[in-house]
């Protein structure tokens with residue numbers, strides 16, 4: 064049987080270093096991390112712990128890539144400055160209302 068080719072960059076420990084289009088989160092996330100830039104000190108702890116590599120420190124503040132973030136809350140748990148709050152996703156109402 065022919066082995067299937069997997070297109071992912073892996074680093075030691077099996078960690079996926081770069082998100083790929085196939086890993087986009089879609090609409091199922093229920094919570095999203097929201098960074099309070101006043102509290103964020105840019106330490107990078109969240110970046111180190113995020114299993115999806117979707118939070119990064121840019122210009123001294125953490126930024127989340129919501130296309131790939133799974134809403135797991137690890138970043139919020141690990142932030143020692145309590146700069147990340149997990150907030151409920153709010154669905155946008157479709158035209159005509161309802162399903």
Ligand code: SF4
Nearest residue numbers: 103104106107109142
């Ligand atoms: S762990 Fe907290 S303080 Fe550190 S960069 Fe992330 S959000 Fe900012």
Ligand code: SF4
Nearest residue numbers: 113132133135136138
């Ligand atoms: S909620 Fe999870 S996936 Fe999203 S940025 Fe935080 S650690 Fe990464």
